[in-house]
Amino acid sequence: MKKYLLSLCVAVTCLSNGALRADVAAGQTAYAARGCIGCHGVGGVSAVEANPTLKGRDAAFIRQNLTDYRSGARKHPVMNAMAAGLSDADIDNIADYIDSLK
Numbered sequence: 001m002k003k004y005l006l007s008l009c010v011a012v013t014c015l016s017n018g019a020l021r022a023d024v025a026a027g028q029t030a031y032a033a034r035g036c037i038g039c040h041g042v043g044g045v046s047a048v049e050a051n052p053t054l055k056g057r058d059a060a061f062i063r064q065n066l067t068d069y070r071s072g073a074r075k076h077p078v079m080n081a082m083a084a085g086l087s088d089a090d091i092d093n094i095a096d097y098i099d100s101l102k
């Protein structure tokens with residue numbers, strides 16, 4: 001039984017590591033496909049002062065702010081429109097991608 005539990009834990013750890021990598025890859029794809037890259041730059045480094053650089057921010061910050069733009073709790077016409085089309089999974093994936101750039 002102990003042995004069984006141990007291999008179950010190993011399997012779960014492997015699965016969740018795999019999921020994390022998939023989130024980063026999906027986030028990178030979404031970041032480009034959804035047009036974020038046009039304003040926030042390649043690798044999250046913005047070339048335009050008006051658009052904040054996202055590289056260096058952690059996943060919790062990105063998740064919170066995208067959720068707030070989507071709900072309207074944080075107001076900015078462009079970002080409210082950009083976030084409106086994001087699913088919870090998009091937000092999680094993009095947050096993990098930005099976090100991975102640190």
Ligand code: HEC
Pocket residue numbers: 031034035036037038039040050051052054061062065066075076078079082083086094
């Ligand atoms: C047309 C340009 C433009 C596009 C496209 C765009 N953004 Fe933004 N983004 C901005 C601007 C400008 C701000 C600053 C808004 C403010 O002052 O609240 C911002 C703010 C943010 C912030 C908060 C950063 C901070 O330091 O507070 C996040 C996170 C963010 N954008 C993520 C995204 C993601 C993810 C996408 C793609 C779905 C995206 N943005 C698309 C222009 C853009």
